[in-house]
Amino acid sequence: MPVTTESPGPYAPASAIIGLIERHRNKGLPSPVDGEVLGRAGISDSLIQRTLQAMQTLGLLDEDKRPTDTLEGLRKAPESDYKIRIIEWLNIAYADALAFIEPGTADETDIRDAFRSYKPVGQQDRMVTLFIGLYTYAGARSERAARQAPVRKGVPTKPVPITRSARQPVSLSSRLPGVPSSVAPLGMNALPPALAGLLASLPPQGESWTNERREAFVKTFSAVLDFCYPTVLSDNRNNKAFEEERE
Secondary structure, three states, X not given: OOOOOOOOOOOOOHHHHHHHHHHHHHOOOOOOOOHHHHHHOOOOHHHHHHHHHHHHHOXXXXXXXXXXXXXXXXXXXXXXXXXXXHHHHHHHHOHHHHOOOOOOOOOHHHHHHHOOXXXXXXXXXXXXXXXXXXXXXXXXXXXXXHHHOOOOXXXXXXXXXXXXXXXXXXXXXXXXXXXXXXXXXOOHHHOOHHHHHHHHOOOXXXXXXXXXXXXXXXXXXXXXXXXXXXXXXXXXXXXXXXXXXXO
């Protein structure tokens, strides 16, 4: 499920999330993934609850604390596709923030601003650290960029709500890691970030992909499409326009 301002944001250490993803990929995690499982995996008692919350908020565990299709997809992905799958997952999970920042080059101030409306306010610095850590692990953000954008500790900030109208969204081609502007599909900038990010992950025209990856894409596309464009029983706008034309 995408990270939004409507619910608490994830703020566990990136090392904990990455460690669990790799552990599940290499050895498998018992299900359900509860506090006892995390403790045996090396997560300290003080971090267990925030790590479970982050795993669920980032779409890696479902409400029953069982691995989601996303986490299973990361486990089964061949090594050549693994980091691509990580970026696809992050682009969907952080679609709301990616409407305003490019994870590979944004500085600490811009990233901090993107999370300024998230709850709990007191954990926003940790949310930024997690965001930077995960994108660095995925290869979409260099180690040097991560070091140059440390989260400032102890600096008071005023929690001013940020609306979408307060900032201009960045374009699709500059937002998605590894996607040059020359290959950004026409009209993609108008799409919701989560949907645009998923479409941009398609292989270049003329290249092939595995049946497993195709099925995963189709399944993810359906879920993201429903999230971006909730279905209704009828299109009231079209019906109203039709009635006006008849009159």
